[in-house]
Every structure is written in structure tokens, then in C-alpha cells.
Amino acid sequence: MSLPPLATVEALTVRLGGEALAGADLARARAALDDVSALVRLEAGVDWVAADAATITAPAAVVAVVLAAALRGYRNPDGFQSESVGSYSYQYAQGSTSAYLSDAEIRIVKAAATGRARAYSIRTPPAYEWPTQPRAPWEAP
Template identity: 35%
Template sequence: MCEPLGTVQELEARMGRPFVDDLEKRQAAAAIADASDIVRAYGSPLWGCDEYDRKVRTPPAVKAVTLAMTERRMRNPENFVSEGAGEYQYRYAEQGSNGFAPSKQEIMLIEKLANKYGVRTLDVVRAVTINGRRSFPYDETVKDVIDAENSS
């Protein structure tokens, strides 16, 4: 069984206020569980889980991303960009209006912490003897010889 990657108390501390009733606490717990599942989908499915009766190490930044996603959800559940009533107007930052969806920077951080990297290439050089004297990389068992002086 996997545990959420944060607690309601940690979310209250980040939001700077206590939750006033049980309904709000249950909503926060459900939002943390949902954000944890999303973070595990991008990163490691074992974060916060017990594997063979031992807890898998979860990087601290994973908790920070999970709680940031949850905080956005709790502060702006309807994903509004702006709202107004009479002369009162309020505008959220564009990035704050995406709700649970992690930002590109958050996704890159999660993937980095999970050691998920893109496809990479690596140049490989075959050992060859140059002018019958040395091989590169230096190897005594090389049979191919390139004679730069007598090649045509």
C-alpha cells in the first residue's frame, strides 16, 4: 500500500491557515492522494510505498511538488484565471490556474528525481592500429591495421 506523499498538517502549514472543518480536511486528504498518484505516474511508482517490508526512499523535493500541486487545487478549485464582483477584481497567475496539472518544470524535476532521462547517444570507437606501432584505444590484441603512410 502506498502512502500519500504529504500530510494535511504539512498542507495547512504551507497554506498558512488551519482547515476549519472535517469536510475541508477530507477534501485536502483526497487532493493530496490524487496529487501523489499523479506524481508517481510521472516519477517512480514506488515512492511512498513499502516494497518487501522496507520503505522506498522518496526525495524531499517530491513532497514539495505534491504539496504545491495540492495547494493550487485547494486555493483555486475551479481553475479560475480571474474573478470579479462589482468593483472588486482578482487575477490568478496563469500557472496557478492549471489546478492539478504539474507544470513543465515540475515534470522535469520529478523525472530527474526518478532518474528518467531521454534517449542518449554514445560514440563508440573500435580499437585500430595506426602505422603498425600503436592502437587506439591502446590494446595489444588488435588485428586491424591502418597504414597511413602506404594507403592509397
């Protein structure tokens, strides 16, 4: 039994501009969502499906990752990296042409799977701390 995708075609359609998909475009969108959902489940080790085998229980951050990765694949199915027409030139981000997860997306998925988000702190010096004076070359450190 195959698992349902972690995001809906409707959610992907919204990110594509809202026009309804049909025919080959709809099939491509479903395939992109299936492929990315499989990759996310592989990274997470969690299927995020309720006991009814239809309800998705994935956190919103995981759904966002699935949609972002599926959107990449849907918008550039042939893996074009750049195009030029006259003075117009456009270059896609470098990367795989198949479904893939970026390093940042993998970190998000793993954090969601373990339930542990990373906490970061940044040390900033006090506003009134005087900078150290530079030493003359002949002074000892």
C-alpha cells in the same frame, strides 16, 4: 491496495496558514494529495514507499512538488480564473482546473526518479574583453 500520499495533510496545513482542517476541508485536502501523488508516481515510475507500505521515501524535492500542486487544487477547487468586485480585480494563473503538474514540476520529479539532476553552466565574457567595433556599411564583413 492504494498507496499513501507522498505528503501529509499536516504539511499542507502549514502551507495553508496553520489552521487545522476538519470535515469537508480535510477530505478535500486528502483527495488533492492523493490525486497529485498519483500523478507524480505516474511521471516518475517510482512509488516511493518503503517495504512497510506506510513509510514515504520520496526526496524532499518531490514532496515539495506534491505540496505545491495539491495546494493549487485545494485553493481553487472550482477552477475560477478571475473575479472582480467594484474596483478590485484578481486573476488566477491560467491552467487546468484539475490536479496537474507544471512542466518544471515534471522535470523535478523525473530528475529525482532517475537520480540525475541537470547541471547548467553560463558563459560570461571576461570583464576586460573589448567589445567588437561596429563596421561601417561600406566595409566587408
